[in-house]
Each structure stands twice: as C-alpha cells, then as structure tokens.
Amino acid sequence: MATLFSRDDLQALRALRATLIALEDRPVGERAPRYWGSRHDVSLYDRVFGARIGWKWEAVLDEIDARADLPAPRTILDWGAGTGVATRALLRRIEAPERVTLFDRDETALAYAADAVRGAHPGIDVQTTSEPPPGPFDLALASHVLDELEDDEVDGLLGTFRQADEVVWVEPGSRRTSRRLSAARDALIDEFDVVAPCTHRQACGMLAEGRERDWCHLFARPPAEVHTTAEWTQVGRELGIDLRSLPYAFLALRRAPVPHPDAARLLGRPRVQKGRALVDLCDADGVRGDQIPQRADRAFFKSLKDTRGTSILLRVDGRDVVRVL
Numbered sequence: 001m002a003t004l005f006s007r008d009d010l011q012a013l014r015a016l017r018a019t020l021i022a023l024e025d026r027p028v029g030e031r032a033p034r035y036w037g038s039r040h041d042v043s044l045y046d047r048v049f050g051a052r053i054g055w056k057w058e059a060v061l062d063e064i065d066a067r068a069d070l071p072a073p074r075t076i077l078d079w080g081a082g083t084g085v086a087t088r089a090l091l092r093r094i095e096a097p098e099r100v101t102l103f104d105r106d107e108t109a110l111a112y113a114a115d116a117v118r119g120a121h122p123g124i125d126v127q128t129t130s131e132p133p134p135g136p137f138d139l140a141l142a143s144h145v146l147d148e149l150e151d152d153e154v155d156g157l158l159g160t161f162r163q164a165d166e167v168v169w170v171e172p173g174s175r176r177t178s179r180r181l182s183a184a185r186d187a188l189i190d191e192f193d194v195v196a197p198c199t200h201r202q203a204c205g206m207l208a209e210g211r212e213r214d215w216c217h218l219f220a221r222p223p224a225e226v227h228t229t230a231e232w233t234q235v236g237r238e239l240g241i242d243l244r245s246l247p248y249a250f251l252a253l254r255r256a257p258v259p260h261p262d263a264a265r266l267l268g269r270p271r272v273q274k275g276r277a278l279v280d281l282c283d284a285d286g287v288r289g290d291q292i293p294q295r296a297d298r299a300f301f302k303s304l305k306d307t308r309g310t311s312i313l314l315r316v317d318g319r320d321v322v323r324v325l
Helices: 007-024 039-068 085-091 107-120 151-161 175-188 230-239 298-303
Strands: 075-079 099-103 125-129 137-143 164-172 193-196 247-254 264-273 276-283 286-293 313-317 320-323
Touching: 007 039, 007 230, 039 085, 039 107, 039 164, 039 193, 039 247, 075 085, 075 151, 085 099, 085 107, 085 137, 085 164, 099 107, 107 125, 137 151, 151 164, 151 175, 164 175, 175 247, 276 313, 286 298
Parallel strands: 075 099, 075 137, 099 125, 137 164
Antiparallel strands: 164 247, 193 247, 264 276, 264 313, 276 286, 313 320
C-alpha cells in the first residue's frame, strides 16, 4: 500500500500532536508555545487535526440548526482563526456574508486561512488581522482557543464577544477546558440567551458545588470514509489517534430571545446495562443522573449504544421517556 504521508510529514504531525496535547495541561502562567513553523506545517495540521475539528463543527452546526436555525450574519469574526476551519464549516452551510474578519497572531496560519476562504468563496470580502479587531460583528466564532489563553486573555475574548450579536464557540472535550468554557458561558448569559447545548439560561449545573470532577462534553461522529480510506488508516496507526472518538464542548449564544424546550440535554455517553441505561442529564434544575428503562422505548434504548453526533433532548419521568429532539 502506498504511503500517503512521508516519514518527515508523519514526524511533523507527531510533534504537532504532542504540542497540542500538552496545551491542555499547560501550567498556569506558562506561555503557550507556537506550534506552526512553516506553510507546510500549517497544511499538514489542516489536513489531519483541522479536519477532525471540522467534524466537531459539523455536529455543532447540526444541533444549532435543529434547535434554532443557523445564523444569517452579514459580518463574521473568526477569533483565533488558525487555518479557518470554523469559518469554512459555517460558510458551507449558510448564505455568503458580506465580510469575514480572520484574527490570529500567527501570520502563516492567517495567510493560509485567508487563502482557503477566498478560494472557496471569492465573492466575500475577507480581511485579516494579527490584533484583536474592534466590533461590532453579527457573529463571532472561536475554535480551540482556551488552552492557549490565560484568564486575563479570556476576559479580553469575552469583551470581544460582547460586541457581537451571536457567538458560536467550540472547544476540546477535556475536563479542564470544558469547565473553563462553562465559566465563560456563565459570564455571558446576562447579555445573551443560550441556543445550545443547554435547554436553559440558568447557571451551569456542572459548576455547582460537589461537581468539581464533572464536565459538559459531547461526542461527534466522524464521516464514514475515515474508517475506509488509506490516509486515515495511516493517521490512526502512525499517530495513535482513536478515529472513533471526537469529544468536544461548545456554546452557542444569541442576543435575541431563544425558546427553550421543556426537556433535559443528554450529556456524554449513556452507560448501557441490562434492561436500563444510566444517563447524565442537564436542565434548568441542574445536572443529575437518571436511568432509562429498556421497556420504555426499545428502539430508543437500542440507539443509546452509540450517540455520537446525535443531539438528544428528552423528558424522563420514572418509566416514561419522551424524546423531544
């Protein structure tokens, strides 16, 4: 079988992955390292890690679309744009806006992102900046930025978001990062309504006393070709990546009021046992454990064995289970 990545490319990808993983456990006060050195490195990142982030964005956009319709902005800010994955995922799903502003401190990544967006959407005015731009913006995007930011820098990011009408923010599904995202959510809900994943705009139940070891995370489903193509087989084998697992956390906010369903959000993966599934649910009353009996809905119970990429909102009342989404 032909090798789709060269030995040098694989080594560069291993080094990138090691740096990205280390970011999640970066000590407070330690500056995040720069991990792109060349245009080729950026291209490799986009081909592998950027693609995986894109699959998370597809799951997020699917849920937003199901819950409250996708945004229809005239102006978009992609904060910490990287290779422009977030913007490109969104533009595949909505009518073209008038202007996209890409902000990133890495000039090589910024140039790559701008070329990618302009190439796919030549009619859009694409602007780039290496300094945080002033608002207002109709929509602000952020993707996988928290692990590189100190608390004071997060405050600056939230200030930028307050200049937008809508926010969509996607992060890795690790405990530390997700809990920081929950804290950011609570800092913004006085000015925004919550589109998703929450079914309410009360304080985040994951941050309640006694839940310090818990976090809000979901799992995206990769496209089917990931399990059949030589390229992704090589990626999984050589880089030690579990191609089935795509944990993520996200937040979608909107200034306009959003109707909230009378339902709880299924969190993480259900623990399916004989005759029942143990689940974690979140609603306006907080986060709680519950169980879904198999006899309540056998087809739904069977589907709980693999909930990746599926938005599940439901009401559970003893033996009664009503799926809302």
